[in-house]
Amino acid sequence: MTRAALLIAPTMPRSTHVHRAAMLAALLAASCGDAQRSLLSGAPNPPADVQQACSLATSKCSRCHPIDRVVVARGIGVGRWQMYVEQMRLKPSSGISVRDADVIFQCLRFVEDSCTDCRQGRS
């Protein structure tokens, strides 16, 4: 109540600060890996360039939504992925360059082609 009233920063014991900083550092270390998360899960032996492409795709897509949204959309066909990538590139603050869009599409094309369980052509 006092903090909101005065709009001042909270005061904490030094040990509390240290513990919180340590926890945050551990989380940061765990987060800064280069994983492609689940985009390539189940894909047999993805080439190195595809792994790099999917790392970029994961990084760019997760700016606005969980990468799960991409994973569950598999099966829509390569043509639609090309269209989606273009639409996403043009979303405000997507941070996707024209070059990035080509790389992301390379990843999604591999993901689409390697998804044998997906129902092709669904909308």
Added chain:
Amino acid sequence: MHRLQAGPIMMSTRCMLAATAVLAAAAGPAAADSLERNFAGSIQLDYMAVPSESVGRKIALDAATAEVSMKVTQDFGDNVSASIKLCVACHGIEAGMAFFDLRLADELNFRVGRFTPQFGSFPIRYDPANHRTSDKPLPYDMGRMLRYSEWNMGVLPSPWVDNGVELSGVHYFTDDVRLDYAAYAIGGPRAQSGAADFNYQLSRSGDAYYVDNNSRPSLGASASLNVVAGKTTLTAGASGMFGTYDPDNKLHYQIAGAHLVLQLSRVFLRAEYLARRTEMALGDDPAQRFKYGPGKNGVYDPYFLKSGWYAELELPAGDRLDVILRWDGLRRQGNVPRDSELRSDSAVLRYTAGASIKVRGAVRLKLSGELYDFSDFPDEVAIHLALTGTL
């Protein structure tokens, strides 16, 4: 009542579908090959508990809520598309989108219809399946904050859906530096004559019709610069909107915002600040209407300033877990109506720790705990447990 409210919305949607079909037919067989229709949807079932209150409903829309959205986009070739989105939430069924896009170039896109105008950073991720907490940051709160009625929600509730036209685009200075921009004219917020703040119910009431309430559009613009350097992306932007909100076209408002998003690989640090200056009708007898008297000059200040901010750290840990730490707040400065429980300078700070856990496919579990620190009310605790899915 519900039927009355839903009627115009469903009619609008049917009209939009009909227009889409007509446009598709008009495009002819040559264009038929390039027609693409996409469906996307999301759902969030959230349970909010307020353990610091015996009956949380007295201060919040607590307990179980459902948010559902279903979106269909129809592309007519490379340049024209139509989008329709239906949303179901606490307010019932609403048309969250019903617009046409005409993209002539990266730098020039026209949007006309019902849409969310570009303002700030969070509204891009307003869909509950896209942001990692169950609720929205306080500046964009749309009724899920504690004491929402006393505060009349956030600075600019999100998604702000309105009728109008928007011109937008993106310009690449280099492959790694781009500028996003938009300018728009929309109906704007509404209230009754002699109001002292926005009345959000009038923005979604079929009884008030889905048209501008004062024959004057609100104008707005937004711009943001994106710089990419390796695995780091920095986005900085500013937004503004102004107009009048009462039927008599007398009460002015201005909203300004700034946002910063820093992405380090998979880690996100997001921060935004919004401020809204709103004119209140003083009425014939301000001494009876307002809690505080005039200033030293003997004149009542007709304006109040409502500001809001948040800083949010998103840390993905492994394939299934995202950890979220958020600090946000609201502050209101200025006179208040006599029956208001706020003071001439009131604030609320909120501290949130949360997690978004992938269960299977695109199904996620969201957990969060929130500590509210009110300047005018006892502190409160809220706990959210939500299930989110996407189609």
